[in-house]
Amino acid sequence: MVGTTTSSLGEVTLCFYGAGSIAEAILRGLVEAKLKDPKHITVVNRQNAERLLQLEQQYGVVPATTDELKNSALSNADIVILGMKPKDSANAIKALKPLLRPEQLIISVIAGLSISTIHQLLDRRQPVVRTMPNTSSTIGLGATGISYSESVTSEQRELALVMFNAVGLTAVVDEPLIEAVNGVSGSGPAYVYYLMEAMIDAGVQLGLTPEAAKDLTVQTVRGAAEMVFSTGENPGDLRRKVTSPNGTTQAAIETLDQFAFQEGMNKAIVRCAERAREMGEAIRAEAIN
Numbered sequence: 001m002v003g004t005t006t007s008s009l010g011e012v013t014l015c016f017y018g019a020g021s022i023a024e025a026i027l028r029g030l031v032e033a034k035l036k037d038p039k040h041i042t043v044v045n046r047q048n049a050e051r052l053l054q055l056e057q058q059y060g061v062v063p064a065t066t067d068e069l070k071n072s073a074l075s076n077a078d079i080v081i082l083g084m085k086p087k088d089s090a091n092a093i094k095a096l097k098p099l100l101r102p103e104q105l106i107i108s109v110i111a112g113l114s115i116s117t118i119h120q121l122l123d124r125r126q127p128v129v130r131t132m133p134n135t136s137s138t139i140g141l142g143a144t145g146i147s148y149s150e151s152v153t154s155e156q157r158e159l160a161l162v163m164f165n166a167v168g169l170t171a172v173v174d175e176p177l178i179e180a181v182n183g184v185s186g187s188g189p190a191y192v193y194y195l196m197e198a199m200i201d202a203g204v205q206l207g208l209t210p211e212a213a214k215d216l217t218v219q220t221v222r223g224a225a226e227m228v229f230s231t232g233e234n235p236g237d238l239r240r241k242v243t244s245p246n247g248t249t250q251a252a253i254e255t256l257d258q259f260a261f262q263e264g265m266n267k268a269i270v271r272c273a274e275r276a277r278e279m280g281e282a283i284r285a286e287a288i289n
């Protein structure tokens, strides 16, 4: 592992072990921001070689399409990013065990998977950074929660921070709070898309063309997020400024209240975090057996 400066990310080798949507979001962010030479990024899958070749063509990263290339990429990378689905993670980490050197850094993006389960599966206290990113990393607007195992060195902490700061915002949290991050921002883009789907459908129902309904919705969500971001005002205060007494917005919000909108969002986020813990328990059970 090389030095401690923020430029050191450029010098380390990364291996994405599991090269699906979230891996693509992160690697694309790093490559397009010119923070990593794609030749220092290897992508590994279980079986889908075509996908690896597509990533090579699109971003210039190195596909590990044979078992030999895959094993060598995993053994030689400074950082191995675990990017498979939770249900595939126990087998994948067990397969990684004989290939790893003790100082290699593992970064996991896997929902629910705890640091202690990774240690159990590897049978040693490998340095692990447990994260919960989101897909907006693709355009540099990700939001990532980060927590560290005790054995992570200060240089490795710095590298993980530089890597995820390169694709958006980071929040370092204690590991038990990673499920809360999953509830708010990991799955969060899906709630916003769901809201947008409903807004577009209603606009069309009221007679707008689908294109106009979509354009108006997208700009409204962008503008609202940017207002909170750039003015620093609370969403509640900004909402009140839109809501004239006895006006149209008040009528809309009262209708949302009749459908328990805020309670529904609250329950959804709490359930999301709970689901992450359930999935983590299922992986732990596989690790024990």
Ligand SMILES: NC(=O)C1=CN([C@@H]2O[C@H](COP(=O)(O)OP(=O)(O)OC[C@H]3O[C@@H](n4cnc5c(N)ncnc54)[C@H](OP(=O)(O)O)[C@@H]3O)[C@@H](O)[C@H]2O)C=CC1
Pocket: 017, 018, 019, 020, 021, 022, 023, 044, 045, 046, 047, 048, 049, 051, 083, 084, 085, 086, 088, 091, 092, 109, 110, 111, 132, 133, 134, 135, 186, 187
């Ligand atoms: N999507 C999201 O918004 C977010 C996802 N996450 C987490 O990221 C992880 C990946 O999600 P996502 O990117 O959506 O998943 P995808 O299904 O898009 O990708 C999973 C990838 O893992 C590969 N894979 C599966 N098993 C193995 C194995 N044994 N060895 C090597 N590669 C393997 C698959 O390869 P193959 O096709 O060859 O089987 C596939 O390329 C999940 O654990 C999820 O919890 C976290 C935050 C946000």
Ligand SMILES: O=C(O)[C@@H]1CCC=N1
Pocket: 111, 182, 186, 187
């Ligand atoms: O739905 C999931 O399980 C993953 C984790 C966060 C976003 N997608």
